[in-house]
Amino acid sequence: xxxxxxxxxxxxxxxxxxxxxxxxxxxxxxxxxxxxxxxxxxxxxxxxxxxxxxxxxxxxxxxxxxxxxxxxxxxxxxxxxxxxxxxxxxxxxxxxxxxxxxxxxxxxxxxxxxxxxxxxxxxxxxxxxxxxxxxxxxxxxxxxx
Amino acid sequence: xxxxxxxxxxxxxxxxxxxxxxxxxxxxxxxxxxxxxxxxxxxxxxxxxxxxxxxxxxxxxxxxxxxxxxxxxxxxxxxxxxxxxxxxxxxxxxxxxxxxxxxxxxxxxxxxxxxxxxxxxxxxxxxxxxxxxxxxxxxxxxxxx
DNA sequence: TATTGTTATACTCTATAACTATA
DNA sequence: TATAGTTATAGAGTATAACAATA
Numbered sequence: 001x002x003x004x005x006x007x008x009x010x011x012x013x014x015x016x017x018x019x020x021x022x023x024x025x026x027x028x029x030x031x032x033x034x035x036x037x038x039x040x041x042x043x044x045x046x047x048x049x050x051x052x053x054x055x056x057x058x059x060x061x062x063x064x065x066x067x068x069x070x071x072x073x074x075x076x077x078x079x080x081x082x083x084x085x086x087x088x089x090x091x092x093x094x095x096x097x098x099x100x101x102x103x104x105x106x107x108x109x110x111x112x113x114x115x116x117x118x119x120x121x122x123x124x125x126x127x128x129x130x131x132x133x134x135x136x137x138x139x140x141x142x143x144x145x
Numbered sequence: 146x147x148x149x150x151x152x153x154x155x156x157x158x159x160x161x162x163x164x165x166x167x168x169x170x171x172x173x174x175x176x177x178x179x180x181x182x183x184x185x186x187x188x189x190x191x192x193x194x195x196x197x198x199x200x201x202x203x204x205x206x207x208x209x210x211x212x213x214x215x216x217x218x219x220x221x222x223x224x225x226x227x228x229x230x231x232x233x234x235x236x237x238x239x240x241x242x243x244x245x246x247x248x249x250x251x252x253x254x255x256x257x258x259x260x261x262x263x264x265x266x267x268x269x270x271x272x273x274x275x276x277x278x279x280x281x282x283x284x285x286x287x288x289x290x
Numbered sequence: 291t292a293t294t295g296t297t298a299t300a301c302t303c304t305a306t307a308a309c310t311a312t313a
Numbered sequence: 314t315a316t317a318g319t320t321a322t323a324g325a326g327t328a329t330a331a332c333a334a335t336a
Contacts, residue, residue: 015167017284
């Protein structure tokens with residue numbers, strides 16, 4: 001077997017396909033949130049804040065893969081836009097608990113619907129069953145399930 | 146319904162989960178290719194070159210979502226490393242067809258195996274059937290199926 | 291005149307390090 | 314001394330515009 005042709009699979013590796021998909025999703029959902037600070041990224045932060053219930057900045061950064069220094073100015077802008085707020089944790093005054101404002105929740109609800117629409121359009125190659133399967137599998141693999 | 150509470154789904158949107166997964170995959174597979182120029186990105190380019198069979202730079206950039214100006218220096222470095230080569234298209238001398246060198250194919254085969262290992266480790270939450278389903282669905286959704 | 295690819299420049303995003311405040 | 318967050322600075326990555334070669 002010393003001169004055997006190296007075997008390279010015909011299909012793309014999963015990582016490459018995931019990156020392509022993620023990029024297409026980000027590009028396609030961006031127009032749905034023209035007023036969101038930092039666009040899709042800001043939306044993901046706000047969405048995670050709502051889901052995680054009063055996360056600290058450290059927890060938020062870890063969950064989203066965002067450096068704490070990046071999260072600082074990201075939250076600065078979400079706060080300036082009146083969509084989120086920092087609250088000092090009474091049990092440890094070093095920590096800031098992040099919450100979505102009422103206005104932030106309203107915006108989030110509007111954008112969730114638009115994002116969902118854009119996502120469905122992007123999944124045009126898949127039928128309904130396949131879409132549900134993909135959502136479930138990705139969520140499970142990412143630890144969200 | 147004017148005062149109804151906005152409905153925000155409990156689960157993360159698909160775009161966010163895809164981005165998280167793609168980032169984890171890139172981070173985890175990067176150590177498998179310490180000598181590849183531009184790391185995972187270079188690997189994806191080389192892999193696409195092999196799969197697409199003599200793509201032009203324009204086609205390659207479109208497929209991978211990489212700007213043509215970025216692709217130029219990316220290919221410069223792959224060429225300098227002896228992994229890929231540019232060939233002027235005889236039918237249109239403006240075009241450069243990209244090919245993987247023999248050495249590039251060898252490296253690709255080695256890395257494919259390592260990447261696959263790393264990917265399987267990352268899919269720890271999924272059983273074998275689910276992993277196969279995820280691969281098929283992502284490839285189909287991304288247009289690779 | 292339009293297109294492929296290159297080069298030069300500027301911009302955005304992200305990470306590294308030093309700092310403040312709490313523990 | 315260690316940790317949460319901020320600020321300042323530098324670095325990587327990316328896009329915009331001008332250019333050369335070819336169609």
